[in-house]
Ligand SMILES: Nc1ncnc2c1ncn2[C@@H]1O[C@H](COP(=O)(O)OP(=O)(O)OP(=O)(O)O)[C@@H](O)[C@H]1O
């Protein structure tokens with residue numbers, strides 16, 4: 166069991182002023198599924214990116230099975246048997262699924278300079294099948310796939326080379342149970358074959374259930390590695406944040422009451438794809454949780470409610486009768502939306518934190534036709550403090566932020582916009598437990614202020630913990646509705662999902 | 664040092680401009696700033712600065728403008744012919760220039776925005792259409808009445824320039840519209856989901872460009888007192904090169920600036936003019952500008968690539 170797959174010694178990595186890793190020693194043994202946990206910006210993605218060849222390190226050394234190892238690129242690392250599934254979208258747009266799986270490996274199917282696309286398509290189909298995702302058409306353009314399926318394509322690409330070390334960076338929280346199961350099975354399989362997995366997640370339960378050992382990082386320092394027997398939630402949490410966590414995680418009351426007034430209603434929606442005759446009413450001061458499998462149409466509900474897509478039939482209206490058919494109509498009436506596909510749809514990745522936060526609210530802070538930097542700065546700083554966004558300053562581009570901190574920026578822009586209605590699609594994805602708690606408390610506070618929230622999530626615990634009312638969807642229709650109560654369990658909800 | 668590194672995009676073009684001036688001054692032995700030639704440089708730069716700044720509103724949101732030269736030409740030819748035929752006051756030419764330019768730009772804008780066509784294509788079409796109309800209606804170069812000299816006053820031109828460039832700067836850099844426009848270039852999907860009416864903002868940008876192009880047309884009529892059928896041809900390329908040399912990305916985005924368009928234009932025009940003055944044959948001028956352009960593009964490309972971090 167103790168043969169060592171990879172060892173990192175005294176790894177240091179700085180990004181400008183940010184000390185991302187300050188001398189980390191890390192080793193992974195054969196057969197291990199090693200959980201990696203830590204607050205947002207603690208350096209998890211960074212250490213993994215170094216192992217998988219995305220960045221070099223400033224100092225320190227790597228050994229692969231005892232041999233010195235300095236990967237020069239991701240492809241190089243893959244050839245050495247190290248594959249990584251990235252936190253953000255790692256597929257390439259505008260090409261087909263099979264091209265994505267075999268990107269850079271076209272030579273395998275090339276004969277006399279011509280790529281045999283049929284063979285490639287077949288091989289792609291086979292890998293997807295083996296993975297348990299045979300329903301994905303290898304010939305489909307990648308952009309027609311939803312987030313989950315694109316992730317699965319990425320996994321297929323990583324697995325084709327039969328890597329010795331697989332790194333899964335914070336992927337599971339955005340996936341439905343099916344996607345998660347595929348990943349868990351993969352991890353177990355690799356472990357039983359004497360290979361190794363590094364598994365990054367913010368979900369303690371998931372880590373405790375599936376990992377054989379757990380490493381905690383904090384502020385670029387490796388704090389401790391716990392064997393299975395020592396894994397215990399309160400210990401892990403205190404190692405992560407460096408103090409005891411106090412207060413409620415979700416909300417503690419089971420009141421579940423909300424206003425009479427309907428602030429947003431969707432009537433007889435038919436969108437030509439998932440949704441048929443869909444109806445929904447959101448009330449003032451209500452937190453409405455929507456759950457289901459990834460393809461059940463719940464993500465489309467959010468997009469329709471915000472006017473990103475238009476229904477073929479039916480309408481989305483606000484209390485005053487305004488029909489929402491474009492996002493700008495929605496925002497004008499103080500509706501905010503966080504997309505699940507954060508980097509592509511919710512932020513300007515190369516722009517600064519400040520610009521990202523103030524963008525929806527520019528009209529609010531315009532004075533006599535002009536914008537003043539002091540106003541913008543004030544707004545951005547408020548959100549930075551409120552959500553404790555970890556950055557050097559607000560004029561830093563968001564692309565340098567860790568995944569969870571980007572999510573906070575997106576959340577902050579709608580808080581700054583004083584949204585009356587918030588449509589949140591997986592809002593706490595990739596966010597560490599400390600900040601999650603803060604976000605939940607914030608959502609609860611918004612409710613108490615009479616604002617309304619639609620909370621669409623793959624995480625049932627979050628929906629149960631926060632919602633006044635829960636809707637479970639299946640095949641584009643509502644399959645169950647529950648008022649807030651102590652008796653709701655994940656188990657019970659899952660029955661309505663499948 | 665940190666500051667310089669972070670703002671290299673802003674500082675480098677200025678360094679480039681100063682370097683170009685110094686090199687040309689030395690090589691030409693001061694001749695490029697002879698009063699006669701200076702006037703020449705200023706005249707040409709005046710027009711192209713206005714065009715570049717106008718077009719920077721389109722490039723900022725990820726648009727493209729190959730039509731600017733054609734529209735500029737048409738916006739001079741129509742009032743030119745009208746004035747020759749009707750002998751009305753030359754000052755009527757100004758609103759006519761602006762209206763012609765506005766009609767062209769809005770037509771192009773509506774087709775681009777509403778039909779979601781690439782601006783590259785629609786503006787190429789518009790260029791041909793404008794040039795076609797110009798040659799058809801004019802049947803050759805036209806000479807304008809001498810009254811136009813009244814508009815050829817540097818005092819007037821400078822005042823107009825300051826007002827327009829100042830206005831453009833404020834509009835692009837300091838208003839919600841400007842920031843929305845740049846945000847669209849950064850990521851149109853995210854811009855839409857931030858509640859920006861992207862069609863409206865893009866059309867407004869077309870209108871701003873039209874205004875500047877129209878005004879540029881009027882003052883060119885005043886200073887040259889002729890309108891050639893080929894007037895403005897090639898200016899679209901001048902504008903592209905200027906915008907890139909000024910440090911703006913052709914994909915637009917938050918970094919877009921009026922400053923880039925101005926500095927870039929000065930570099931291009933000085934190079935063009937200076938090379939001729941120091942005796943480089945005009946055929947080589949294009950070659951040199953091409954090489955400079957390529958170097959800057961490669962430099963930007965490399966920087967963007969290293970800035971792309973999958974996470
Ligand atoms: N390309 C970069 N440029 C600048 N700073 C960076 C860059 N990449 C990471 N950082 C910084 O390094 C630190 C560690 O980031 P990292 O992405 O490893 O965090 P993480 O543990 O993966 O967090 P999360 O849970 O939010 O994904 C953060 O403070 C981040 O802002």
Ligand SMILES: [Mg+2]
Nearest residue numbers: 210252567568
């Ligand atoms: Mg990360």
